[in-house]
Amino acid sequence: xxxxxxxxxxxxxxxxRVVVSPDPSVxxxxxxIWVGVGSRHEASGRTGFAxxxxxxxxxxxxxxxxxxxxxxxxxEGGRLNATTWFDRTNYFETVPKGALELALWLxxxxxxxxxxxxxxxxxxxxxxxxxxxxxxxYDNQPYGNALIDVYAAxxxxxxxxxxxTIGSMEDLDAASVDDVHAFFRAHYAPDNTVLTLCGDVTxxxxxxxxxxxxxxxxxxxxxxxxxxxxxxxLTEPVRVERREDVPNDRLHIAFRLPVDETEEFSxxxxxxxxxxxxxSSRLVxxxxxxxxxxxxxxxxxxxxxxxxSLGFLVLDVAGESDTDAVxxxxxxxxxxxxxxxxxxxxxxxxxxxxxxxxxxxxxxxEERADALSHxxxxxxxxxxxxxxxxxxxxxxxxxVRAAAARWLRPESRAVVAYRADVxxxxxx
Amino acid sequence: xxxxxxxxxxxxxxxxWAFPLPHESVTDNGIRLLSYAVPGQYVISLRLVVPxxxxxxxxxxxxxxxxxxxxxxxxxxTHSSEEFAELMERTGMVLGASVTDGALSVDVDVPQxxxxxxxxxxxxxxxxxxxxxxxxxxxxRSRLAEIEQERASAPHRAARExxxxxxxPTERASRPTAGTTESVSAITRDDVVDFxxxxxxxxxxxxxxAGDLDGIDVxxxxxxxxxxxxxxxxxxxxPPRAPSPAGGETRVVLVDRPGSVQSELSVAAPGPDRSVASxxxxxxxxxxxxxxxxxxxxxxxxxxxxxxxxxxxxxxRPRARGGSFVTAGSVRxxxxxxxxxxxVGILDTARDxxxxxxxxxxxxxxxxxxxxxxxxxxxxxxEASALAIEGLPLDFQTTTLAAMRDLDADRLVTAYxxxxxxxxxxxxxxxxxxxxxxIEGLGLGPVTVVPN
Numbered sequence: 001x002x003x004x005x006x007x008x009x010x011x012x013x014x015x016x017r018v019v020v021s022p023d024p025s026v027x028x029x030x031x032x033i034w035v036g037v038g039s040r041h042e043a044s045g046r047t048g049f050a051x052x053x054x055x056x057x058x059x060x061x062x063x064x065x066x067x068x069x070x071x072x073x074x075x076e077g078g079r080l081n082a083t084t085w086f087d088r089t090n091y092f093e094t095v096p097k098g099a100l101e102l103a104l105w106l107x108x109x110x111x112x113x114x115x116x117x118x119x120x121x122x123x124x125x126x127x128x129x130x131x132x133x134x135x136x137x138y139d140n141q142p143y144g145n146a147l148i149d150v151y152a153a154x155x156x157x158x159x160x161x162x163x164x165t166i167g168s169m170e171d172l173d174a175a176s177v178d179d180v181h182a183f184f185r186a187h188y189a190p191d192n193t194v195l196t197l198c199g200d201v202t203x204x205x206x207x208x209x210x211x212x213x214x215x216x217x218x219x220x221x222x223x224x225x226x227x228x229x230x231x232x233x234l235t236e237p238v239r240v241e242r243r244e245d246v247p248n249d250r251l252h253i254a255f256r257l258p259v260d261e262t263e264e265f266s267x268x269x270x271x272x273x274x275x276x277x278x279x280s281s282r283l284v285x286x287x288x289x290x291x292x293x294x295x296x297x298x299x300x301x302x303x304x305x306x307x308x309s310l311g312f313l314v315l316d317v318a319g320e321s322d323t324d325a326v327x328x329x330x331x332x333x334x335x336x337x338x339x340x341x342x343x344x345x346x347x348x349x350x351x352x353x354x355x356x357x358x359x360x361x362x363x364x365x366e367e368r369a370d371a372l373s374h375x376x377x378x379x380x381x382x383x384x385x386x387x388x389x390x391x392x393x394x395x396x397x398x399x400v401r402a403a404a405a406r407w408l409r410p411e412s413r414a415v416v417a418y419r420a421d422v423x424x425x426x427x428x
Numbered sequence: 429x430x431x432x433x434x435x436x437x438x439x440x441x442x443x444x445w446a447f448p449l450p451h452e453s454v455t456d457n458g459i460r461l462l463s464y465a466v467p468g469q470y471v472i473s474l475r476l477v478v479p480x481x482x483x484x485x486x487x488x489x490x491x492x493x494x495x496x497x498x499x500x501x502x503x504x505x506t507h508s509s510e511e512f513a514e515l516m517e518r519t520g521m522v523l524g525a526s527v528t529d530g531a532l533s534v535d536v537d538v539p540q541x542x543x544x545x546x547x548x549x550x551x552x553x554x555x556x557x558x559x560x561x562x563x564x565x566x567x568x569r570s571r572l573a574e575i576e577q578e579r580a581s582a583p584h585r586a587a588r589e590x591x592x593x594x595x596x597p598t599e600r601a602s603r604p605t606a607g608t609t610e611s612v613s614a615i616t617r618d619d620v621v622d623f624x625x626x627x628x629x630x631x632x633x634x635x636x637x638a639g640d641l642d643g644i645d646v647x648x649x650x651x652x653x654x655x656x657x658x659x660x661x662x663x664x665x666x667p668p669r670a671p672s673p674a675g676g677e678t679r680v681v682l683v684d685r686p687g688s689v690q691s692e693l694s695v696a697a698p699g700p701d702r703s704v705a706s707x708x709x710x711x712x713x714x715x716x717x718x719x720x721x722x723x724x725x726x727x728x729x730x731x732x733x734x735x736x737x738x739x740x741x742x743x744x745r746p747r748a749r750g751g752s753f754v755t756a757g758s759v760r761x762x763x764x765x766x767x768x769x770x771x772v773g774i775l776d777t778a779r780d781x782x783x784x785x786x787x788x789x790x791x792x793x794x795x796x797x798x799x800x801x802x803x804x805x806x807x808x809x810x811e812a813s814a815l816a817i818e819g820l821p822l823d824f825q826t827t828t829l830a831a832m833r834d835l836d837a838d839r840l841v842t843a844y845x846x847x848x849x850x851x852x853x854x855x856x857x858x859x860x861x862x863x864x865x866x867i868e869g870l871g872l873g874p875v876t877v878v879p880n
Contacts, residue, residue, distance in 0.1 A: 023468070025803070026800060027442060027443060027445070027799055028800045028803070058722070063436070066732075067722065070721060070722050070723050071789070074716075074721050074723075074789065075788070076439050076792060076796060077792055077793055077795065077796020077800075079797055079801075096799070097442075098439050098440030099439045099440075101437035101439075102436070102437055102439050105436055108434075124735075125732065125735045126735075128736075129731055129732075129737070129738055130738075131760075132690070132735070132737050132759070132760055133738035135758070135760070136690060136738050136758045139689050139690075140688060140689050140690045141581065142577070142581065213434055216434075247573065247576035247577050248573060248577075278513075278517050279516070280510065280513040280517050284513075288566070289510060289563075292562075292566055292569075295570055296570075345518065348517075349517035349518050352517060352518055352519065352539075352542075353517055353522075355520055356471060356520045356522065356537065356538065359539055360471045360537060360806070363469050363471055363805065363806075364804050365800070365803060366800075
C-alpha cells in the first residue's frame with residue numbers, strides 16, 4: 001500500500017522546480033535544494049571542484065557577507081549544511097517557520113548571485129579547509145582511501161564515477177576563480193535545480209514565497225548532457241593490493257550495478273543484502289558466526305544515474321585467518337547464490353529491514369525533504385517516495401537471483417585488498 | 429543580470445514549545461513505563477533502561493558489562509544466535525544494547541505493526557539470553573579487534589588518552605567502558621553469565637515507548653511482552669557518582685604517530701552533569717558560542733581565518749554523574765603548534781566574557797532548534813531514556829530551555845569559569861619527533877610522549 005505523504009509540485013517560469021509537502025506536526029520548515037551537478041560533471045584536471053564550489057556557497061554572495069549564511073540562520077534556530085555527491089549537490093536548512101522567508105532570501109541570493117562575492121582569498125581559504133577535510137576523512141584514517149581505490153577499479157578512466165567527490169590535492173591546487181565563474185554559469189541555474197519545502201507551510205504559501213524570492217533569478221536554460229552510455233558488469237576481475245599500517249586485513253569486493261530506480265537495481269541491491277547486508281545474511285552466517293574467519297561483513301548499494309551504479313561488500317578478516325581463503329569462500333557463496341537465489345527467510349528479512357529503514361528515513365522532516373528533492377531532480381517525480389516500498393516489494397526472488405547471476409559474478413568483481421603491514425623485528 | 433526584487437525579510441518570533449510529556453504507569457513486575465504519543469511516527473522506538481554501574485564490575489574483568497550487553501541477542505533459551513538474528517530481522521526490528529556509566533540500555537526500533545512481536549523478542553533478550561560459548565568467544569574476540577581499530581583511529585586514540593588523563597587512576601571512568609585488551613582477554617563465559625544474573629533485571633527499570641501509538645493498548649502489549657520478566661538474583665546497582673579528577677596543572681600528552689599528515693588535538697577539563705546545582709542552562713549555550721558552528725569562536729579563527737582545520741568542536745559532555753568539557757578536532761600537521769597556541773588562547777580568553785550578540789545567538793539556537801531536534805520518535809525516546817538514567821524530571825528540557833531565556837553574561841562567565849579554570853588536559857596525536865620541541869616551547873606545561 002502506498003504511503004500518503006502529500007506532494008505538490010510547480011515549476012516557475014524561470015524553470016525552477018518547486019515541491020511543497022505540508023506537515024504541521026512541528027512548527028518548522030525544511031528548505032532542501034538539489035542542484036543537478038556533482039563530481040560526475042567534473043572536467044579532467046578539476047576533480048573535487050563541485051565540492052570545493054559547495055564550500056564557496058557559504059562565503060558570501062551579492063547581499064550576504066562571508067559566513068553570514070550560517071550565522072544568520074543558526075541565530076534563528078536553523079540547522080543547516082550542504083553535501084556533494086557523485087550525482088548532485090545539496091543545500092539544506094530546517095528553520096522555525098518564522099524564519100522561512102529569511103532562509104529563502106539567503107538561498108536565492110547565493111543561488112542567483114554568488115559570483116558578486118567570490119574572490120581569491122575566499123577560494124584560497126576554503127581550498128585549505130577542503131584539504132584538511134580530505135586529510136581528516138581519507139588520508140589520516142586507516143583504510144581511508146579504500147573507496148577511492150574502489151571507484152577507480154570499478155569504473156574506467158575518464159568515466160564520471162572513476163574519481164571521488166573529494167578529488168585530488170593537485171586538482172584542488174589548480175582550481176582558479178575563473179573556474180568558479182565558469183562552473184556557476186554552467187550548472188547553477190533554475191532549470192537545473194529543485195527546491196523542496198517540507199513542514200509547517202501550505203502549498204499556496206510555499207509556492208508564493210518561493211516565487212517571491214527566486215522568481216527574479218534569470219532563466220539560464222542550457223542543454224545539459226544526457227546520461228553517458230550504460231556500462232555492463234566488468235568482464236574480468238580487477239585487483240588493487242595495498243599493504244598499509246592497518247589493524248587487520250580488509251577486503252572490498254565491488255561490482256557495477258544497474259542504473260538507479262530500475263527493477264534490476266532493486267533486485268541487485270536485495271541480492272547484496274541477502275549476501276552480506278543483514279545479521280542473518282549468508283556471508284555473515286558462514287564467515288562471521290560459523291567459521292569465524294571474518295570479524296564482520298557489510299554490504300552497500302549506491303544507486304547512480306549515469307549509466308551504472310555501484311555495489312560492494314566489505315569484509316574484515318579475523319587476525320589469524322587466511323585472507324585469500326576468506327575471499328575464496330565468498331566467491332563460492334556468490335556462485336551458489338547465482339544458482340539458488342535467496343531463501344524465503346533472506347527475502348523476508350531484506351524486505352522487512354528495507355521497510356523499517358525507509359520509514360525511519362521519512363520519519364524525519366529533513367530527510368523526507370531530501371528524498372523529495374532526490375526523486376524530483378534525478379527521477380522526474382517526487383511522488384515516487386510514496387511508492388518506493390511497493391516497487392521494492394514487487395521484486396521476486398527469481399529477479400534477485402537473476403540480477404546476482406548477471407551483476408555479482410566472481411569474474412565481474414573488483415577487489416581492493418588492504419593488508420596489515422606486519423613489522424618483523426630484526427634481531428641482531 | 430537582474431537585481432534582487434525583494435528586500436531582506438524580518439523573522440517572526442516562534443511560538444511556545446514544550447518537550448512532550450508521557451503517559452506514565454508501572455507494570456506488575458515493577459517496570460516504569462513511559463509512553464510518548466508522537467503522531468505520524470510509524471516506526472516505534474523502545475528504550476529499556478536498567479540501572480547498572482560499571483564500578484560493580486570485577487576490577488580484573490572490566491568490560492564484562494559491555495560484553496554482556498553485546499551478547500544479549502546472540503542466542504536465547506529457545507533460539508540459536510542465527511535463528512534469533514533472523515527472527516529479529518524478519519520482524520523488521522533493529523536492536524542495540526550498550527552500557528554507559530549509569531545504565532544498561534537496550535534500544536529497539538520497529539515498524540508499528542510488529543510491536544507485539546518485538547516486545548516478546550526484547551523479553552527473551554533481557555531475561556533468557558543463553559550466552560552460547562561460540563558466541564561468547566566471537567564477541568570477546570571482536571572487542572579485542574575493536575580495541576586495535578580504535579588505536580588506529582586518531583580521534584579514538586585521543587579520546588582514550590583524555591579519559592586516562594582526566595580522571596584519577598583509581599577511577600573506573602579513567603579506563604575504557606568496554607574494557608582493555610588485558611581485562612577482556614580474562615573474561616570467561618561464567619563471568620558473563622554471572623554478571624547478567626546479578627545485574628540485569630526489572631528492578632528499577634524504565635521502558636520508554638515513543639511513536640504513533642494511535643489504537644495501541646501500550647500498557648497491554650508491554651505487559652504481555654515484558655510482564656513475565658523476573659530476576660530474584662538482581663542486586664541493586666551502586667548509584668552513580670562523579671569520578672574524582674586527576675587534578676594538577678595543565679599538561680600535554682603527545683601520542684606519537686610518526687608521519688601523521690594531521691594532528692588530532694583535544695583540550696579537556698572535568699565538567700558538570702545535567703543535575704548540576706547551579707543549573708544546566710548555560711552549558712549548551714557555551715558549547716555553541718565557543719565551538720558549535722563554523723562561526724563559533726574556535727572555527728572563526730582556526731577554520732575560517734587560518735584554514736588549519738575542517739572543523740573543531742567544543743562540547744560539554746554530561747555523564748550520569750560528573751562530566752567533561754572537551755574541545756577536539758584535527759589540524760594540518762605543520763600547523764599543529766600554532767593551532768594549539770591559538771586554541772588554548774581562545775579557551776582561556778573566554779573566561780573574560782561573552783557579548784550580548786553571542787548570547788542571543790546561542791540561546792536562540794539552542795531553544796529554537798529544540799522542536800526539530802525532538803521531532804522524531806527516536807529522538808524523543810533517546811532523550812526520555814537519558815532523563816531516566818540521569819534521574820532528571822520529565823519536564824527537564826522544557827524548564828531548562830525556559831531558564832536559558834534568563835541567561836546573561838555574568839551567569840555564563842560564572843558557569844564557564846567553574847570548568848575552565850586554566851588547568852587543561854591536552855592530548856595531541858601526531859608526529860612527536862617534529863612536534864615535541866614546538867609544543868614544549870608554548871610553555872603550556874610538561875609534555876609527555878607516549879607510543880600510539
